[in-house]
Amino acid sequence: MLRISPAESQIMAALWEEGPLTADELVRKVGQPQDWGEATVKTLINRLMKKKALVSEKSEGRTRYRPLVSREAYVTSESQGLLDRLFSGQVAPLVAHFAEHRALSPEDVARLKRLIAELDDGD
Template sequence: MTDTPRISAGESQVMEALWSSGPLSADEIVRQVAPAQGWGEATVKTLINRLLKKKALVSERSEGRTLYRPLISREAYLTEESQGLLDRLFGGRLAPMVAHFARQQQLSPEEMAQLKRLIREMDTED
C-alpha cells in the first residue's frame, strides 16, 4: 500500500466531483455533491476540511476565489481501495475474488470475453 490517505465514502463524493470537473470552489462542490446525497452545505464543507487536513486536497486562490483541487489521482485512490478490499476479504489474492464475483453475478458473454482477453494479454506480457 502507498501513502494515499484513507478517504471515507462521503469524502469520496467530494473527490469524484473534483476528479471529474477540475478545480472547484466550495460552493461549486456543494452544488455538485449535496443534492444527490441529501446533504447540507455545512456537511460538504466539513468533508472538504477533512480532505484538506488529510492532504488529499489543496486550496488555491484564483481570481479572488478559493479553488480546491485533488492532490491524489483517482487511479491512486482506486488502487488503494481495491488493494484494501482484496487484502481484507480475500487474503490479498485476486483469483479468489474474481471467482467469487463470477459465481455471485451472472457474467454476460461480453464480460467473459473481456476476462479472457485480459488473461491472454497478461499471459503474453511475460
Template sequence: MPTVRISGAESQVMEALWAKGPLTPEGIVAEVGEANGWAAGTVKTLVTRLLKKKAIEGRREPEGYLYRPLLSRESYVMSESQGLVDRLFGGEVAPLVAHFAEHRALSRKDIATLKRLISKLDDDA
C-alpha cells in the first residue's frame, strides 16, 4: 500500500479504530472526541479526511454504519519510522539511537532492550 500521510489528529481516530474497531460514528466520537476536546463535527471532519486518503472505510452493516481501518498499525508505524529515519538521519538507524542516547537519558531497561535486540540481530545475521 502506498504511503498515507496521517496528521496527529487523524492518528487519534486511527488509534481508536486499531484498538477497538470497527466503530460507529458515535463510537469514534466517544473514543476520541471528549478526550481531545473535539466536537462531533471535528471528529466527522477527521473521519472524512481519512476516508479520502483511503486509510479507513465505512460501510452500512446490520448493526449500523461502521468504520474500520484499511491501513494496519504495523504498516503505518513502519512507514512513519522509515520516513523519520530517512529525513533526519540519512536512512541510518544508528544515528537515531545515538541521538536519543545523547539527548534523552536511556533507562537501564531501554539499554537492556537494545542489547537484546542487537544480540538477536547478530544471531540472525
C-alpha cells in the first residue's frame, strides 16, 4: 500500500486536478497557499518520485510531473487502510461510528439507503 503524507497528498491533488505540472507550477498552486518555499515543494516531489507515485517527463524543454497513481486507486487504498486499522475491515461499524458522532443530514441518510438498496439488488 502506498503511504502518502498529508503534505504529499496536496501535491498529488494538484496533479490529479490539473494534469502534468512543472515544479514552478506546483510551487504556485500548492506551495504558495501553504506558505511552502520552492525547496519544500521539490522535496515533496522527490519523495513522491521515490515512492513511485509520480514520474517526471521532459516536454518542450521543461520537466513536468504526472501521477502514476490514480486518485481512485489512492482513495480506495487509504479507505481500506482506515477501515482495516480502525474497524477491523468492517464497513458497518464505520458507518455506525459516524452516525453516532456526527449528525447525518437527510440527504446523507437518503444516499446511504440508496447505496444499500443498490447493493441488495446486486445479490
